Amino acid sequence: MGLASIIYEVGVASKYINHAMRTGDLGLAGTSNLYGEEQLALDVLADEIIKDRLDHTGRVRKIISEEQSEIIIFERSGRLRQYSVCYDPLDGSSLVDVNLAVGTIVSIYAGDDPLQPGRNQVGAMYVVYGPRTTLVYSVGKGVFEFTLNSLGEFTLSREGIILKEKGNLYSPGGLRQEYLPQHEKFIATLEEKGYKLRYSGGFVPDINQILLKGQGIFTYPATTGNLHGKLRLLFELNPMAYLIEQAGGAASTGLMPILDVVPEHLDHRCPIYIGCREEVALAEKFLAIPV
Ligand code: AHG
Ligand code: MN
Ligand code: MN
Numbered sequence: 001m002g003l004a005s006i007i008y009e010v011g012v013a014s015k016y017i018n019h020a021m022r023t024g025d026l027g028l029a030g031t032s033n034l035y036g037e038e039q040l041a042l043d044v045l046a047d048e049i050i051k052d053r054l055d056h057t058g059r060v061r062k063i064i065s066e067e068q069s070e071i072i073i074f075e076r077s078g079r080l081r082q083y084s085v086c087y088d089p090l091d092g093s094s095l096v097d098v099n100l101a102v103g104t105i106v107s108i109y110a111g112d113d114p115l116q117p118g119r120n121q122v123g124a125m126y127v128v129y130g131p132r133t134t135l136v137y138s139v140g141k142g143v144f145e146f147t148l149n150s151l152g153e154f155t156l157s158r159e160g161i162i163l164k165e166k167g168n169l170y171s172p173g174g175l176r177q178e179y180l181p182q183h184e185k186f187i188a189t190l191e192e193k194g195y196k197l198r199y200s201g202g203f204v205p206d207i208n209q210i211l212l213k214g215q216g217i218f219t220y221p222a223t224t225g226n227l228h229g230k231l232r233l234l235f236e237l238n239p240m241a242y243l244i245e246q247a248g249g250a251a252s253t254g255l256m257p258i259l260d261v262v263p264e265h266l267d268h269r270c271p272i273y274i275g276c277r278e279e280v281a282l283a284e285k286f287l288a289i290p291v
Helices: 002-023 041-057 093-098 181-192 203-213 233-246 277-288
Strands: 028-032 038-040 060-065 083-091 102-110 123-129 133-138 144-148 154-159 169-172 217-220 250-252 272-275
Touching (some): 002 041, 002 102, 002 133, 041 102, 060 233, 083 093, 083 233, 102 203, 181 217, 203 217, 203 233, 203 272, 272 277
Antiparallel strands (some): 083 102, 144 154
């Protein structure tokens, strides 16, 4: 029941975030987060809304948020508080003011330790704020999509979402001139095979496209600019890797499964190759070639 109430309350939070995004102030909050990124008023507002709703469940003990510099412990303790949550309240927030889709990403663990390998997640979800507002989640029994209707209710729109073994879409993050040789060869191989480039700059809609089309690969690699890549393990990579594996796909750092990485700190970053199993395996082959 605890897990359901967390997913439900994130759904409630997403309605307020959705409203704020379509009507509210898109300006800067005048603060920055742990990563030195200027926080948009929307980032801070979305974070507050989700934090309050998670506390309201009475089932969450600790949270890690992209917008908070340390782990937050909910004081209103209680023997029922047996979950920990890592979340990105608004991923891709800088895309809001050019009217592109953005999202909320949530990772859920049993117990009071949110710094666990992603393999230990008991659930994960995301919300896409796009032409439609949709909520995608899994608690280990397949992947489901709910769509927000005109009455403000989330209704089931897809169930048992599954990825094909192989696809023909690729989402190549990072600056091309900063690609390392093995990654460059991998991307060139996809292009020679005629893969179609689909990249919005928003991790959530880019992953959502792969899930709903049932195929594709998203990558944000190690680059000369950042050997660890850009995306954060705890609240971006782990939840998406959980969902994609639940849909029969794969998620790798290029060297090992994302879900097996042991997080070392809150802003642990990894390179990522995520989507159809065949393309992820191909990427791992290229990354294994000694330079
Ligand atoms: P956030 O807005 O939470 O910082 O995340 C943005 C991320 C992710 O959404 C996307 O995949 C990536 O930034 C895009 O990075 P580039 O602009 O370097 O392509
Ligand atoms: Mn993010
Ligand atoms: Mn964010």
